[in-house]
Amino acid sequence: MSTLAQASLLDRLFSRQEGSASRNFFISALWWSIWGMGAGMLAGAEFSMPDLIRNVPQLSMPHLRMWHVNAVAIGWLSMGYVGGIFHMVPTLCKTKLYSERLGNLTMWAWNLVMAGAFCTLLNGNTEGREYAELGAILDVLVVIGLVLVAFNVYMTIVQRKVKKLYVSLWYFLGSLFWFPLVYVIGQRTFVALPGLNDAIVGWFYGHNILGMWFTTVGVGMMYYLIPRYTKAPLYSHGLSMLGFWGIALFYAPTGTHHILQSPVPEWLKAIAVISSIFLLVPVLTVLTNFFMTMKGKWGLVATDMPLRFAVTSCMFYLVTCTQGPFQATRWVNWYLHFTQWVVGHAHLALLGTFSFILTSAIYYSIPRLTGKNWHSEGLIRGHYWLKFLGFCLMMTSLTTAGLIQSAGWAMGFPVDQWSLAIRPYWFLRAISGIMIVTGQLIFAYNLFKTLYTPATVSSADAKAKAREVKV
Amino acid sequence: MYGYRLGAIGIVTTFFIIIFSTVLMPMVLFTPKPSGRGNDYTAIPLKVADAKRGRQIYVREGCFYCHTQFTRIQDRGYGPLVKEGDYVYETPHQLGTARTGPDLTNEGGRFPSEWQKAHLIEPRKVKPGSIMPSFSYLSEGDMNDLVAYIQTLGNKRSVTSFVQAPDEYLLTTPQGRGLAARKSVDTNSDAAANAGRGIYTQNCAACHGLEGRGNGPNAITLEKKPPNLTRDFYKQYPDEFWFYRISEGVTGTRMPRFQEVLSEEQRWYLVAYLKTLPKEHEEVVDSLDKLNVVEPIHLPRLTRQQWEPHHGKE
Numbered sequence: 040m041s042t043l044a045q046a047s048l049l050d051r052l053f054s055r056q057e058g059s060a061s062r063n064f065f066i067s068a069l070w071w072s073i074w075g076m077g078a079g080m081l082a083g084a085e086f087s088m089p090d091l092i093r094n095v096p097q098l099s100m101p102h103l104r105m106w107h108v109n110a111v112a113i114g115w116l117s118m119g120y121v122g123g124i125f126h127m128v129p130t131l132c133k134t135k136l137y138s139e140r141l142g143n144l145t146m147w148a149w150n151l152v153m154a155g156a157f158c159t160l161l162n163g164n165t166e167g168r169e170y171a172e173l174g175a176i177l178d179v180l181v182v183i184g185l186v187l188v189a190f191n192v193y194m195t196i197v198q199r200k201v202k203k204l205y206v207s208l209w210y211f212l213g214s215l216f217w218f219p220l221v222y223v224i225g226q227r228t229f230v231a232l233p234g235l236n237d238a239i240v241g242w243f244y245g246h247n248i249l250g251m252w253f254t255t256v257g258v259g260m261m262y263y264l265i266p267r268y269t270k271a272p273l274y275s276h277g278l279s280m281l282g283f284w285g286i287a288l289f290y291a292p293t294g295t296h297h298i299l300q301s302p303v304p305e306w307l308k309a310i311a312v313i314s315s316i317f318l319l320v321p322v323l324t325v326l327t328n329f330f331m332t333m334k335g336k337w338g339l340v341a342t343d344m345p346l347r348f349a350v351t352s353c354m355f356y357l358v359t360c361t362q363g364p365f366q367a368t369r370w371v372n373w374y375l376h377f378t379q380w381v382v383g384h385a386h387l388a389l390l391g392t393f394s395f396i397l398t399s400a401i402y403y404s405i406p407r408l409t410g411k412n413w414h415s416e417g418l419i420r421g422h423y424w425l426k427f428l429g430f431c432l433m434m435t436s437l438t439t440a441g442l443i444q445s446a447g448w449a450m451g452f453p454v455d456q457w458s459l460a461i462r463p464y465w466f467l468r469a470i471s472g473i474m475i476v477t478g479q480l481i482f483a484y485n486l487f488k489t490l491y492t493p494a495t496v497s498s499a500d501a502k503a504k505a506r507e508v509k510v
Numbered sequence: 511m512y513g514y515r516l517g518a519i520g521i522v523t524t525f526f527i528i529i530f531s532t533v534l535m536p537m538v539l540f541t542p543k544p545s546g547r548g549n550d551y552t553a554i555p556l557k558v559a560d561a562k563r564g565r566q567i568y569v570r571e572g573c574f575y576c577h578t579q580f581t582r583i584q585d586r587g588y589g590p591l592v593k594e595g596d597y598v599y600e601t602p603h604q605l606g607t608a609r610t611g612p613d614l615t616n617e618g619g620r621f622p623s624e625w626q627k628a629h630l631i632e633p634r635k636v637k638p639g640s641i642m643p644s645f646s647y648l649s650e651g652d653m654n655d656l657v658a659y660i661q662t663l664g665n666k667r668s669v670t671s672f673v674q675a676p677d678e679y680l681l682t683t684p685q686g687r688g689l690a691a692r693k694s695v696d697t698n699s700d701a702a703a704n705a706g707r708g709i710y711t712q713n714c715a716a717c718h719g720l721e722g723r724g725n726g727p728n729a730i731t732l733e734k735k736p737p738n739l740t741r742d743f744y745k746q747y748p749d750e751f752w753f754y755r756i757s758e759g760v761t762g763t764r765m766p767r768f769q770e771v772l773s774e775e776q777r778w779y780l781v782a783y784l785k786t787l788p789k790e791h792e793e794v795v796d797s798l799d800k801l802n803v804v805e806p807i808h809l810p811r812l813t814r815q816q817w818e819p820h821h822g823k824e
Contacts, residue, residue, distance in 0.1 A: 086610075089634065089641045100643045101572025167569030167602040204514060213521055220525070224533060227602070232537070234548075234597030238605050239536050287521060291528040300582040301605055302594040304540050310532060377578060377609040444609070447762075451586035451676075454612045456762035459639050459734065 053143040057135055058408040060142025064122030065401050067146060068115050069483050071153050075110025076479050078103045080472035087465040097161040105160040105172050114153045119397040120256045121188050124211050126404045127263045128192050131208055132199030137191050145187045152180045168227060170245045175228045182223060189215040206279040210259030213287060217251035235303050242294035249388060250290035257393040258325055260400050261349060265329055268346035269339060274331035278324050285321025289314045296367035315367035322360040329353050344419045348399035351427060355391035359384060374449055380441025383434050391430055405489065414488035422481045429474030432467055440464035545595025549662045564659025567652050571645060577614045578606035586674060589616030589664060611642060616664030620743055626657045638735060675754040695778035697749050706783025709776050722787040734763040740788050752781040
């Protein structure tokens with residue numbers, strides 16, 4: 040403590056302490072998740088009570104939605120992912136992070152982006168492009184942040200002490216190459232493409248922020264975490280390579296399946312549909328690998344909470360990635376497109392799968408980064424059940440609402456004829472939002488109590504022990 | 511690290527091939543010419559309200575999260591199908607991803623501007639059951655521009671038949687041809703309309719009101735209110751669509767299937783009568799020019815009778 044008090048302001052803001060960048064990224068991610076998910080909850084409530092808030096432009100549903108999407112995508116998931124990468128890459132390389140100070144600088148830049156996004160998006164200062172709403176300055180800052188992260192991680196890899204790269208590193212390195220490029224292409228900040236070309240590039244980005252960043256880093260984290268939880272070696276490194284190259288080849292061209300029935304070129308739609316179906320191959324190989332690694336260890340799920348988060352995430356990954364290819368085929372898309380089913384699918388991927396694996400990574404990493412055990416095991420269980428049940432409720436209500444909408448569109452009925460029928464599901468969705476945000480608040484409280492309780496000697500030992508576990 | 515050179519080259523190459531094929535190639539190969547049906551917002555003369563600025567407000571308020579702007583082949587009654595050249599001036603694109611609200615591709619001219627404004631301010635007063643947020647915080651200027659933009663949507667698509675009955679009522683199918691062959695009533699004649707009047711009074715007026723304004727005594731008890739059939743929108747209904755609606759009712763509402771009650775001939779008489787219902791809102795806005803010339807936009811008085819006889823629950 041005394042050293043911290045004497046440290047200069049520079050050292051306190053841009054700490055050189057090992058693991059500080061990763062920890063700070065996790066804390067920031069959690070902070071923005073509460074604001075982002077809270078906005079989602081409020082927007083969900085406005086579906087069932089449209090006159091809940093009036094005459095406040097910042098809290099109208101579309102503005103809340105812009106902020107919700109950006110806060111959970113760029114704030115919660117991306118910042119948490121960087122935190123995870125900053126912890127996992129040095130551990131897998133048996134070395135230190137190239138520069139903790141640079142990492143902390145990136146963390147502040149990223150927080151600046153989020154603060155800017157909060158101020159601009161809620162006021163409707165948007166570029167009007169879905170998932171790329173951020174303004175020009177913030178876009179540039181995000182790219183700078185991503186490049187700094189990539190630089191830091193690549194330099195760490197260069198300094199590694201183990202020769203062979205574990206498959207998680209393949210995923211992290213690939214993602215840090217793909218995502219900055221996808222982001223630069225997808226923003227279209229400084230270009231004005233004609234309508235449909237704008238849509239083609241926009242969905243290349245809109246799908247690949249998921250495909251080349253959330254999926255790849257999330258799967259990399261699963262590859263890191265599951266063998267550690269189960270203390271069993273990975274089932275097959277060959278399969279893991281097959282899965283990696285499958286994602287690298289087939290994920291990126293799928294974007295056009297979002298506009299399958301608009302007048303864009305047919306050959307582009309064909310590429311998108313075919314690659315979408317091929318995605319079943321990497322998904323199934325990846326999950327086979329995980330589930331075979333879990334073989335004989337399924338009982339651990341009962342007691343090991345981080346493992347339970349990870350396994351739940353894998354299960355949701357299986358569901359979302361079997362839904363996806365089928366939704367992308369023309370005849371299923373014909374029926375399901377434009378409905379809340381798709382919203383349910385998006386939440387299944389980002390909330391069910393990647394939010395759960397990130398939560399698992401935070402629960403796993405924080406004791407190893409700070410040397411403190413979690414404040415309360417009971418709160419972790421409470422968080423799990425609130426989030427899990429809340430998410431299941433959200434998923435079922437959105438899916439059911441989507442099927443009702445689909446039936447309405449397919450029969451050619453106007454909106455106001457079937458909109459009354461889905462009111463109960465809007466209501467259930469609002470309740471599920473409250474459950475999920477409560478879970479996240481419990482998570483944040485638990486983290487706060489953990490960090491601000493002085494470390495005991497025994498937990499310092501625990502840290503040392505935890506560091507020794509290597510795959 | 512040199513052991514991974516091949517892998518790194520593989521990742522970079524595959525990704526650039528994908529960017530080339532799905533991002534760069536469409537930009538070169540897919541350059542649709544303006545079809546003449548999309549709106550060039552810079553070319554619209556500025557009179558009362560600015561449609562170009564209205565589009566920016568549409569973007570700013572995030573309308574595209576719930577409203578789409580492309581019709582699909584299976585969207586019956588949405589007007590003409592969009593073509594690739596319609597979108598040349600649409601940057602950023604507003605195709606949209608979800609239809610929580612209706613599709614707006616051909617929205618221009620469907621409702622009077624004052625209705626659009628009332629709907630933006632008090633969505634549930636003019637459309638009971640709607641879950642659209644109220645945009646009452648928009649300034650007068652913003653609101654006028656936004657309405658001007660909405661009124662341009664799809665305006666240049668030539669509308670021959672806006673709504674179309676299902677195929678089994680049209681001449682494209684054997685059933686439809688049979689129906690037309692059996693039809694003995696001239697639905698444009700006064701005699702047929704007079705014959706239909708009695709049938710209407712007996713069967714329809716209880717809910718739809720004597721003049722078709724949707725204000726019959728039964729309407730009070732219905733959650734989904736009967737429509738105001740005097741609106742402009744209903745003036746473009748072709749005979750087959752009226753016939754289809756009368757025969758098969760309207761799912762999701764209490765409108766019954768009258769083919770169970772009325773004979774085919776009686777239903778055709780009814781069609782003839784419905785076509786003679788009075789027309790509300792004589793000032794039809796079907797192009798921005800007319801909007802700018804005819805209508806200095808006023809904030810509507812939201813008296814309940816003026817906009818919708820039954821305005822839902824208070």
